[in-house]
Amino acid sequence: MTKSTTNIEHAVTVRNVHKNYGDVQALENMSLDFPRGQLTSLLGPSGCGKTTLLKIIAGLLPATSGEIIVNGTPVTGPGPDRAFVFQDFALLPWASVLRNVAFGLELRGVAKSEREAIAEKYIANVGLAGFENSFPHELSGGMRQRVGLARALSVDAQVLLMDEPFSAVDEQTRRKFQEDLLGLVKNENKTFIFVTHSIEEAVYVSDQIAILLPRPSRVSEIIKPSGFRHKSADHIRRDPEYLDIVDNIWASLRSYVE
Amino acid sequence: MNLFGYRLPGMSSLLLWGALWELVGHLEVTFFLPPLSAIFATLLEIASTKVFIKALADTGYAFFVGTFSAIVIGIPVGILMGKNRLIDEMLLPWVNMFLSAPLTALVPVLMVLFGFGLQAIIITTALFAIWIIVLNARAGVLQINRSLVEMAHSFGASPTDAFFKIYFWAALPEILGGVRIGFIRAVKGVIIGQLLISIVGFGALFELYSANFLMKHFWAVLLVLFSLAFLIAEFLAYLERRVAYYAARRAS
Numbered sequence: 001m002t003k004s005t006t007n008i009e010h011a012v013t014v015r016n017v018h019k020n021y022g023d024v025q026a027l028e029n030m031s032l033d034f035p036r037g038q039l040t041s042l043l044g045p046s047g048c049g050k051t052t053l054l055k056i057i058a059g060l061l062p063a064t065s066g067e068i069i070v071n072g073t074p075v076t077g078p079g080p081d082r083a084f085v086f087q088d089f090a091l092l093p094w095a096s097v098l099r100n101v102a103f104g105l106e107l108r109g110v111a112k113s114e115r116e117a118i119a120e121k122y123i124a125n126v127g128l129a130g131f132e133n134s135f136p137h138e139l140s141g142g143m144r145q146r147v148g149l150a151r152a153l154s155v156d157a158q159v160l161l162m163d164e165p166f167s168a169v170d171e172q173t174r175r176k177f178q179e180d181l182l183g184l185v186k187n188e189n190k191t192f193i194f195v196t197h198s199i200e201e202a203v204y205v206s207d208q209i210a211i212l213l214p215r216p217s218r219v220s221e222i223i224k225p226s227g228f229r230h231k232s233a234d235h236i237r238r239d240p241e242y243l244d245i246v247d248n249i250w251a252s253l254r255s256y257v258e
Numbered sequence: 259m260n261l262f263g264y265r266l267p268g269m270s271s272l273l274l275w276g277a278l279w280e281l282v283g284h285l286e287v288t289f290f291l292p293p294l295s296a297i298f299a300t301l302l303e304i305a306s307t308k309v310f311i312k313a314l315a316d317t318g319y320a321f322f323v324g325t326f327s328a329i330v331i332g333i334p335v336g337i338l339m340g341k342n343r344l345i346d347e348m349l350l351p352w353v354n355m356f357l358s359a360p361l362t363a364l365v366p367v368l369m370v371l372f373g374f375g376l377q378a379i380i381i382t383t384a385l386f387a388i389w390i391i392v393l394n395a396r397a398g399v400l401q402i403n404r405s406l407v408e409m410a411h412s413f414g415a416s417p418t419d420a421f422f423k424i425y426f427w428a429a430l431p432e433i434l435g436g437v438r439i440g441f442i443r444a445v446k447g448v449i450i451g452q453l454l455i456s457i458v459g460f461g462a463l464f465e466l467y468s469a470n471f472l473m474k475h476f477w478a479v480l481l482v483l484f485s486l487a488f489l490i491a492e493f494l495a496y497l498e499r500r501v502a503y504y505a506a507r508r509a510s
Binding site: 055078079080088092103107 | 415423
């Protein structure tokens, strides 16, 4: 980490966050820490406020009360320390892959040659070399999300916010993504906050899983899988601890699923 | 369309109607409808005259200045209406009213306000074109994928960046559709202006030829006008098709 902060252990801290939409309480008194350099999943049934929390951390939604601290600084809006990966990819349909990946840097005023050099590097990193001049509509769903991921990586934010990034891609692509994500967490030295509604996915990729329950929305449990994190991607799904955690989470969530 | 196994090019039916026109013309049913060939002959004859070229230039100038103003004002206003609820509430009733109002009835008012010259004609032209351009740009912005806006916001886009890099491009298919219809309405506007406000340009030629029963001349000028309007509309439709690929796939 380049930045020295008051709290080196946690990259992001959520403290007593409330969010109301009129009379409807979306989040009630939510507090949560996100350890630096690790991947934390927000997992829960629909309506538990996981995407709302992520967007508040991103600075896209204001919290009604409470505070979000990123690297020691309270969040007041979007900032260069965080990058967002969208569920529906949010690519510019009129722009090439290269411009899409460089778009975050373009908005930050980075010169064209420099930002395109950076973008090309990340396009290659996510396995899309050769597609720089393609347009989003020429790519499959999985490839589009790789573009979205490359865009988020190229701005070099310390915190990556991912809103159900793999839910719009097919099952096989999704598995490949999950394996790649493990590599990314290991190599990129960034903090990942990952929203998902898939229990298996959360347990597979996470260092820490926050189970969110609805009505009122709250953190019910924090699980830290430890035994299989060092194992190779192929062995995780057969690990007894992995299977136990998946079963336990399902047991605590099942009564909330209609 | 296919005929006897051959694929006919678009607009082939025009040939049929042209032939019918020629036939009726030769039958001399009415002085009002001379043969098409005679009209083309007259067209060639008058196309090189100073009067015709001056009329074409006058009409063209008023037309392009009028539509240009309508586009330059209409698109940003429409985008702002789509973006901002308050501006939308303020302006939408007026835009809807003017869109459906018989604008021709307003021309005398414009004459009082702006005189009998070119200025009033240009304003008439712009007034015919602008409302549909505003409404279409607004509609284009209203259907923008919300996550594109969030994406720009999350990467720190300034309002100006968002306007020129997201809203304008995302609404472009609808904007071009509006501009195309706006151009067609502007043709109407410029001729009505030239007939009612001051007798110049093509309006003057129509007046002159029809008052003197010069039907061949009258039709020749009308054909030129129709073809120009048609060409402009087709060109814009072509541009529209070029961006249509992402109109359908904007969700990605």
